[in-house]
Amino acid sequence: MMIHNVAIVGVGLIGASLGLGLKDNHKIEKVVGIDQNPHHLQQALDIEAIDETADIKKGVQAADLVVVAVPVGSIKSVVDEVLKYAKAGTIITDVGSTKSNLVQDLEHKSATKDCIYIGGHPMTGSEVSGPIAADKYLFENAIYVLTKTEQTDQASLDELQQLVEGLGAQSLIISPEHHDQTVAVTSHLPHLVAVNLMKTASEYEVDDELITSLIAGGFRDTTRIAAGDPEMWKDIFLNNRELVLNAVEVFEDKLADFKEMINQASAEELETDLEETRQARRELPMKKKGLLASNFELILTLPDEPNAIGQAATLLGEAGINIQDIEVLKVRDDGGTIRLSFKQEEEQEQAYRLLKENNYKVVKKQ
Ligand SMILES: NC(=O)C1=CN([C@@H]2O[C@H](COP(=O)(O)OP(=O)(O)OC[C@H]3O[C@@H](n4cnc5c(N)ncnc54)[C@H](O)[C@@H]3O)[C@@H](O)[C@H]2O)C=CC1
Ligand SMILES: O=C(O)C(=O)Cc1ccc(O)cc1
Structure with a gap:
């Protein structure tokens, strides 16, 4: 099915950015916004991220594609609602930061209603939420993950792939399990580390008011993401629980080794370790918004x-x-x-x- 009418449920940072990006797609005739927050709907209209607003029933009925851009913990219930009204053949995708849990449930459920669910996750965003932070170019040069399983309808996947590439993104088609394993290390662990680094500084700050004055770029760089939305991140940690916990264990081992090198005053070992890590960091392709060189x-x-x-x-x-x-x-x-x-x-x-x-x-x- 060709995608002409799009409904976006959740017109926050990602949903409204998608709406703005879709403006340049000449095949798209209309983008309808649906959100539980009327202020967000108004803001999305004001910035012309959506053409009109609707309730879920009306908004979804006419859509060829429904994009669900709400926090991970609400995606299943929103898709349940979408499936009540979507016409047969509608493609439903989401932008949630975790995938296995959702795909397992929603792929089958959608198929029973003759709809096609394909999981999605743009590897780009920011620590600021809401349509106010929306950016037309957010997806440009970013990796956009689309999930594929044995059940995935190839024609719908092709269609969605074309659409996200039209936003300037580079699509990456992988299994939901592979996605979750990778982002546990590259996205969820860094968030957890940033949060706990911030908490450590706050604890010291109680007795030392100089803490906030002596912050250099390194602290800012490594804690920026700790300002992310608590509701969103709570859902991410709980939905990728096992894989995040595994990654934390590996990280704890690294910390223990590092502590030991300092404790033993192993100068040579420390320097070798730092040198090897510096090399690995330098060899990371200099990436923009995801994994692109x-x-x-x-x-x-x-x-x-x-x-x-x-x-x-x-x-x-x-x-x-x-x-x-x-x-x-x-x-x-x-x-x-x-x-x-x-x-x-x-x-x-x-x-x-x-x-x-x-x-x-x-x-x-x-
Ligand atoms: N913020 C980021 O950098 C990234 C976020 N994501 C994922 O995108 C999704 C959305 O995140 P953001 O756009 O950052 O959040 P946001 O907070 O900016 O937007 C979420 C929107 O969904 C609405 N909403 C929440 N529950 C709803 C419901 N039950 N029905 C209708 N509307 C509802 C909210 O009112 C809000 O407008 C999340 O699943 C997140 O994991 C993915 C990539 C990057
Ligand atoms: O702000 C940043 O640098 C991010 O990494 C944003 C982000 C948050 C959640 C995701 O699932 C993907 C990207």
């Missing part, structure tokens, strides 16, 4: 002046050089460091020369 990069240091980024970007833009991605690496009182990515090596070279000629502090990233 971004190939040709410049590191640019800018002064703390109004429109400093704008001026540099304009200089490149006027020379016809397209910046594929910008990332703020460091913010200091006197300025900051940003990473610019380019698709082509020639663009990187051209940008490098132009910035140098204009007295910018710029280095090529190896």
Whole structure:
């Protein structure tokens, strides 16, 4: 079935971003928003992430595709509701951060109503929730997981794959189990570590008010995600319980080994361990929004002046050089460091020369 009408249940960060991204898809005629929070519906309308709002019955009846973008713990009950009203052949997908639990239940249930459920998970987002944080380009260059099982209808999977690639994402089709195993380590464990790092600092802060003043970039970088939505993360931990607990055990072993090296004052061992880890970190493909390599990069240091980024970007833009991605690496009182990515090596070279000629502090990233 061709997808022309989309209903999004849950027009928060991910749902509203999807709505905005779908605006550029000429095959989509209408995006309807459904949400239990009327303020979110109004905001989604205001930013034109959705064309109209509806209740679940009306919204779903006309849809060829229903995207469920609510917290993981509410996805099953929302899909149950969707299945009451969806017409035969409707594709139902979700964006939840865990998959096995959902796919096991919803694939079969949907099939009994002649609907097709395919699990989804865009590997991109932020620690800020709600449609207010929605971003049209959120999915660009991000990995978007779609799950495949023995029951998956290939034509519907193809259709959905085309749709997510139309958002600029790169689809990755894997089993729900493989997905959950991987994200337990790459997403859920880091969140747990960030939360507990934050809690450790808060505990010290009780007796030492300097704690919050002596925070450097490293602490900010490693705890940013601890500001994520508690309801969402509670659901993620509980839905991927076993695999998260396994990952925590492996992490605890690493901590115990590390503690032991410090305790024994094993300088050489510590240095070797740190060197090996540094190497492994450096070998991570420099990724943007997920697992994609971004190939040709410049590191640019800018002064703390109004429109400093704008001026540099304009200089490149006027020379016809397209910046594929910008990332703020460091913010200091006197300025900051940003990473610019380019698709082509020639663009990187051209940008490098132009910035140098204009007295910018710029280095090529190896
Ligand atoms: N925040 C992130 O970075 C990412 C989140 N996800 C997943 O996406 C899903 C949505 O997350 P966000 O967009 O960040 O959350 P959000 O809190 O921004 O949006 C969720 C929306 O769902 C609505 N909602 C909740 N329960 C509902 C129900 N029963 N019926 C109708 N509407 C309901 C809320 O009012 C809200 O507007 C979650 O399953 C999360 O695990 C996936 C990738 C990244
Ligand atoms: O903010 C970030 O860096 C994230 O990693 C956001 C995120 C949160 C949950 C997911 O399932 C996927 C991505």
